[in-house]
Amino acid sequence: MENRQITAWERRRLMKTIKDIADLSGYSIGTVSRVLNDRPDVSEEAKNKILEIIEQEGYEPNTHARHLKQTKGSAVTVFVKGADSTFLNSILEKIQRYLYENNEEVRVVFLKEADNEVEYALKVCQERRPKGLLFLGGDLNNFKKGFRHISVPSVLITGFAEKLDFDNLSSFCTDDYEGGKAAMKNLLENGHRNIAVIGGFLSDAEDQVSNNRLQGVRDAMQEKGLDPEETLCYVQCRFSSRDGYEKTREILAEHKDITAVFAFSDITAVGALRAICDCGYSVPEDISLIGYDGMELTEYTVPRISTVRQDIDQLAKKSVEDLLFRISYPRASVHRFIPFEVMDKESIRNLSGQK
Amino acid sequence: MENRQITAWERRRLMKTIKDIADLSGYSIGTVSRVLNDRPDVSEEAKNKILEIIEQEGYEPNTHARHLKQTKGSAVTVFVKGADSTFLNSILEKIQRYLYENNEEVRVVFLKEADNEVEYALKVCQERRPKGLLFLGGDLNNFKKGFRHISVPSVLITGFAEKLDFDNLSSFCTDDYEGGKAAMKNLLENGHRNIAVIGGFLSDAEDQVSNNRLQGVRDAMQEKGLDPEETLCYVQCRFSSRDGYEKTREILAEHKDITAVFAFSDITAVGALRAICDCGYSVPEDISLIGYDGMELTEYTVPRISTVRQDIDQLAKKSVEDLLFRISYPRASVHRFIPFEVMDKESIRNLSGQK
DNA sequence: CTGAAAGCGCTTACAG
DNA sequence: CTGAAAGCGCTTACAG
Numbered sequence: 001m002e003n004r005q006i007t008a009w010e011r012r013r014l015m016k017t018i019k020d021i022a023d024l025s026g027y028s029i030g031t032v033s034r035v036l037n038d039r040p041d042v043s044e045e046a047k048n049k050i051l052e053i054i055e056q057e058g059y060e061p062n063t064h065a066r067h068l069k070q071t072k073g074s075a076v077t078v079f080v081k082g083a084d085s086t087f088l089n090s091i092l093e094k095i096q097r098y099l100y101e102n103n104e105e106v107r108v109v110f111l112k113e114a115d116n117e118v119e120y121a122l123k124v125c126q127e128r129r130p131k132g133l134l135f136l137g138g139d140l141n142n143f144k145k146g147f148r149h150i151s152v153p154s155v156l157i158t159g160f161a162e163k164l165d166f167d168n169l170s171s172f173c174t175d176d177y178e179g180g181k182a183a184m185k186n187l188l189e190n191g192h193r194n195i196a197v198i199g200g201f202l203s204d205a206e207d208q209v210s211n212n213r214l215q216g217v218r219d220a221m222q223e224k225g226l227d228p229e230e231t232l233c234y235v236q237c238r239f240s241s242r243d244g245y246e247k248t249r250e251i252l253a254e255h256k257d258i259t260a261v262f263a264f265s266d267i268t269a270v271g272a273l274r275a276i277c278d279c280g281y282s283v284p285e286d287i288s289l290i291g292y293d294g295m296e297l298t299e300y301t302v303p304r305i306s307t308v309r310q311d312i313d314q315l316a317k318k319s320v321e322d323l324l325f326r327i328s329y330p331r332a333s334v335h336r337f338i339p340f341e342v343m344d345k346e347s348i349r350n351l352s353g354q355k
Numbered sequence: 356m357e358n359r360q361i362t363a364w365e366r367r368r369l370m371k372t373i374k375d376i377a378d379l380s381g382y383s384i385g386t387v388s389r390v391l392n393d394r395p396d397v398s399e400e401a402k403n404k405i406l407e408i409i410e411q412e413g414y415e416p417n418t419h420a421r422h423l424k425q426t427k428g429s430a431v432t433v434f435v436k437g438a439d440s441t442f443l444n445s446i447l448e449k450i451q452r453y454l455y456e457n458n459e460e461v462r463v464v465f466l467k468e469a470d471n472e473v474e475y476a477l478k479v480c481q482e483r484r485p486k487g488l489l490f491l492g493g494d495l496n497n498f499k500k501g502f503r504h505i506s507v508p509s510v511l512i513t514g515f516a517e518k519l520d521f522d523n524l525s526s527f528c529t530d531d532y533e534g535g536k537a538a539m540k541n542l543l544e545n546g547h548r549n550i551a552v553i554g555g556f557l558s559d560a561e562d563q564v565s566n567n568r569l570q571g572v573r574d575a576m577q578e579k580g581l582d583p584e585e586t587l588c589y590v591q592c593r594f595s596s597r598d599g600y601e602k603t604r605e606i607l608a609e610h611k612d613i614t615a616v617f618a619f620s621d622i623t624a625v626g627a628l629r630a631i632c633d634c635g636y637s638v639p640e641d642i643s644l645i646g647y648d649g650m651e652l653t654e655y656t657v658p659r660i661s662t663v664r665q666d667i668d669q670l671a672k673k674s675v676e677d678l679l680f681r682i683s684y685p686r687a688s689v690h691r692f693i694p695f696e697v698m699d700k701e702s703i704r705n706l707s708g709q710k
Numbered sequence: 711c712t713g714a715a716a717g718c719g720c721t722t723a724c725a726g
Numbered sequence: 727c728t729g730a731a732a733g734c735g736c737t738t739a740c741a742g
Contacts, residue, residue, distance in 0.1 A: 017735055028713045033737055043711055060478070065735035067419045068718050075462065089444045096465045107430065108463045110451045123415065241655045274655040300596045300629040302657055372719055383729045388721055398727055420719035423734045 016059040025053045036061055076104050076323065077130040079121060081111040081137040082239065086267050087293050087312075088136045091157060094316035095134060102324055104131075113238065118146040125150055132323045140164065140205035153326040153333075155319045160207045162335035170326070172319045174310045175337040176209050180216030182342050183262055183290050183308050188224050191352030192260040192288060196233040196251045198244060198272060199264040210236075213264055213292070233258070237268055244271025252279045252287075259287060259351065266291040266298050269305050273347075284349035294343060303346035314338045371414040380408045391416055431459050431678065432485040434476060436466040436492040437594065441622050442648045442667075443491045446512060449671035450489060457679055459486075468593070473501040480505055487678045495519065495560035508681040510674045515562045517690035525681070527674045529665045530692040531564050535571030537697050538617055538645050538663050543579050546707030547615040547643060551588040551606045553599060553627060554619040565591075568619055568647070588613070592623055599626025607634045607642075614706065615643040621650040624660050628702075639704035649698060658701035669693045 018036070022029040027046055034042045035050045053059075076099055080088050096106045107130065111117050117138050124130060133154040143156070143164055154169045161171040187195055197217055200210035218228040233255055237247045244263055248271065252258065261276070263269035269291030276287050283289050283303055291298060294309025315338050325331055373391075377384040382401055389397045390405045408414075431454055435443050451461045462485065466472050472493045479485060488509040495514060502509075502521055509524045516526040542550055552572055555565035573583040588610055592602045599618055603626065607613065616631070618624035624646030631642050638644050638658055646653060649664025670693050680686060 019735080029736080030713060030715095030738080031711085034712090037737080041711060046711080062423070062735055064419045064422045065718090066737080068417070068423055068720085068734090068736070085444065085448060086441065089440065089448075093440060093444075093465045096463060100464065106463055108451060108461055109455065110448045241651055245655060270652065270655050274657060274659075277657050296596055297625065297652075300600060300625050302629060302632050304629075373721095374719080384720080385722080385729060385731095386727085389728090392721080396727060401727080417719055420734090421721080423718090423720070423736085 016057050018061065021050065021053050021057065021059050024057065025050045075107045075130055076132040076134060077107040077109065077121070077124050078134040078136060079109050079111055079117045079138070081115065081117050081135070082113050085110075086297075087239075087265060087295065087310075088158070090295070091136055091312045091316050094313060095136075095320055098317055098320040099324075102320070104324070116142050116146070118142040118150070121154075122146065122149055125152060132327050134319060134323060135159070139203060140208055141203060143169070144205060153323060155323045157315055157319050159209060160212070160335060160337075163206055167333055168326070170319075170322050170333040171335045172315055172322070172338060173209075174308075174315075174340045176212035177216040177219075178337075179292065179308045179310075179340045180213030180264075181220045182216070182340070183292065184217040184220035185223075186306070186342055186344070186348065187260045187262060187288065187290060188220060188226075190260075190288065190348055190350045193226065193231065194233075194255070194257045195231075195260045195262060196235070196248075196255065196258050197262045197264070198235055198237045198247050198251075198268055200239060201236050210264060217262070237264075239265040239268055241267050241271035241274075244268030245275045246271075248272040248275035249279065252276065252281070260348070261287060261289050263289070263291050266293045266295040266305065266307055269307070270297065270301060273301060273305065284347050288349050289347040294341070298343070298345065305347045306345040307343050309341045309343050311338050311340065371412050373416065376405065376408050376412065376414050379412065380405045430462045430485055431487045431489060432462040432464065432476070432479050433489040433491060434464050434466055434472045434493070436470065436472050436490070436494075437468050440465075442594075442620065442650065442665075443513070445650070446491055446667050446671050449668060450491075450675055453672055453675040454679075457675070459679070471497050471501070473497040473505070476509075477501065477504055480507060487682050489674060489678060490514070494558060495563055496558060498524070499560065508678055510678045512670055512674050514564060515567070515690060515692075518561055522688055523681070525674075525677050525688040526690045527670055527677070527693060528564075529663075529670075529695045531567035532571040532574075533692075534647065534663045534665075534695045535568030535619075536575045537571070537695070538647065539572040539575035540578075541661070541697055541699070541703065542615045542617060542643060542645060543575060543581075545615075545643065545703055545705045548581065548586065549588075549610070549612045550586075550615045550617060551590070551603075551610065551613050552617045552619070553590055553592045553602050553606075553623055555594060556591050565619060572617065592619075594620040594623055596622050596626035596629075599623030600630045601626075603627040603630035604634065607631065607636070613642065615645070615703070618644070618646050621646040621648045621653050621660065621662055624662070625652065625656060628656060628660065639702050643704050644702040649696070653698070653700065660702045661700045662698050664696045664698050666693050666695065 018029045018032050022032045027050060031046055032050055035047050080092055099106050109120060117135055121133055130152060133152055135156045137158050138156055147166055156171040158173050159171055160173050161169050199214055202210055221228045235247050237243045261272050263272050269289060273283055273289060276283055281287050289305055291305045291307040294307050298305040298307050373384045373387050377387050382405060386401055387405055390402050435447055454461050464475060472490055476488055485507060488507055490511045492513050493511055498519055511526040513528050514526055515528050516524050554569055557565055576583045590602050592598045616627050618627050624644060628638055628644060631638055636642050644660055646660045646662040649662050653660040653662045
């Protein structure tokens with residue numbers, strides 16, 4: 001049994017370099033390089049010959065050498081942060097696809113909720129010279145504190161960084177204020193008055209996702225003449241089914257008059273659904289439920305969970321387009337909202353009989 | 356409003372190189388390099404001085420230059436293939452963590468079910484010279500056909516490649532044959548005889564995940580004296596809730612006598628659960644259900660879905676350990692099963708009254 | 711249109 | 727223990 005590993009030395013021998021192609025084709029490495037980079041100043045003849053050899057030898061240029069010389073940086077690095085990995089992962093997948101279509105490679109770093117993504121980014125910048133950065137989730141406080149040390153084009157997805165006013169940081173997200181407000185209005189219009197909100201963590205930074213959604217919730221209440229201070233029950237919660245489950249149980253144990261729950265993520269909503277069931281209630285007969293994100297999963301729970309659908313395809317697409325453009329051209333950063341949609345399904349009961 | 360992008364030129368000016376550190380410290384770049392690489396042959400004095408400057412300047416070596424010189428390759432590349440991204444993503448996350456802890460960077464490529472992961476890998480090998488490859492999911496046929504062209508240490512997770520006998524391809528997975536068998540036995544022991552299996556795609560390659568699980572299912576039946584040809588209803592299905600839903604509806608419409616469904620992934624099981632409900636049945640009273648993977652989600656559905664729990668932490672950990680070891684030392688590839696566990700929850704009804 | 715040569719930022723024998 | 731120098735595989739003015 002031949003189990004010897006190929007040594008580094010042997011592997012190297014197998015790797016073609018630009019020199020091999022030059023020798024084989026009879027041209028100089030300069031000319032080969034020009035063909036590789038698709039420059040106009042090469043004869044058709046030379047180009048064809050060299051392309052043929054490249055094809056035949058299965059040669060691909062070494063990107064390290066390439067990037068060393070070029071001022072351009074290397075791969076785009078994506079930082080995925082936070083517990084709600086299901087949602088962010090689905091965006092990540094699309095981001096990778098769009099980037100790959102544009103021939104860009106993607107480096108990924110998964111961070112924990114407590115990690116400081118900007119510090120990590122700074123380290124990556126100095127070590128790897130990425131050409132661009134993409135933050136999937138992030139704490140605006142971290143950006144406020146440390147982002148000025150970062151100079152590569154960057155995009156924050158799922159967060160609104162306009163007020164931070166960095167000229168190399170764009171941001172794309174759902175209008176969380178309006179999203180939170182719309183979901184709440186839906187519940188209110190269905191006659192609910194005692195509503196529990198199972199949200200994410202609040203922060204002292206302006207425009208943080210959960211803060212914005214909560215503000216929307218409050219304003220929706222006030223427009224209905226309700227006082228949030230008095231009637232609103234808000235609890236902070238990690239974006240996971242487990243935490244959604246536990247928080248919901250706690251709430252239901254304490255507040256017997258709750259008739260609706262608004263969870264700031266579908267994954268939490270799924271936990272809430274089970275918790276409501278375990279407390280002997282049912283959705284929507286006893287308690288109504290609405291989630292956030294619009295994950296496919298909400299189509300298949302019993303009952304289907306109403307939710308605020310974020311457009312992950314647009315979030316990914318716009319972000320990648322903006323990033324790639326700004327990597328190549330000096331354009332100002334932008335801050336855009338991607339439209340959302342309230343998906344009314346089977347988890348909300350109309351208490352008032354009138355809508 | 357100052358919105359001018361920092362140009363490549365300006366950015367370069369800001370980037371420290373080893374030369375800057377050498378000048379600042381009064382030592383040569385050779386000595387700085389030795390400190391950087393933690394070599395023993397440097398005086399404490401030089402080391403301290405240089406480290407101090409490095410710290411102060413926030414210098415980090417450029418990896419491209421580093422890798423260009425070193426025979427070692429660059430980042431480990433992970434290929435994530437297939438529709439069941441939820442499950443594979445949770446492994447990916449852990450893989451990235453373990454690799455990061457070992458100071459390795461991770462490149463990620465998400466592939467569609469129909470993509471040939473080995474062809475993609477080959478391309479990446481030639482372009483980027485990765486030091487190792489990790490396949491999350493994959494079709495053994497593709498490996499059989501093309502893997503011999505790949506010489507870097509690699510690991511296949513969620514697939515058993517022992518019979519392919521490549522000396523640079525290890526594999527770690529759940530024993531799918533035993534997993535399928537155990538789940539099936541559970542249903543049989545609970546008195547079920549008309550069982551539908553909603554599996555993945557079958558392949559003509561030996562040891563393909565779904566083939567193995569199905570074989571386990573068949574053998575479990577035969578041990579009970581049942582003829583799989585006659586009584587088993589197997590349908591192929593993409594690993595998604597949507598497909599699980601649709602396939603289950605089709606099956607229930609045709610086979611009125613089904614009393615249990617075994618889905619080859621939890622995500623499909625969730626779709627199946629909803630389908631069963633939409634057909635007017637309930638789980639487990641009318642129809643029992645068991646999934647596969649052991650995702651957290653199965654804890655929060657109504658009812659909780661019994662499942663075959665795969666140990667994603669061990670899958671990730673063992674794979675990374677093996678890969679890193681083989682990157683540095685000439686060790687033979689290995690093929691290991693990671694123990695699974697049948698999680699009995701609320702979705703299986705005992706028909707026979709005796710277990 | 712093409713080649714010879716300098717240089718990107720590092721590492722590593724080779725001297726001393 | 728330290729420095730000077732060659733070289734990793736490319737790109738890109740500079741000549742011709």
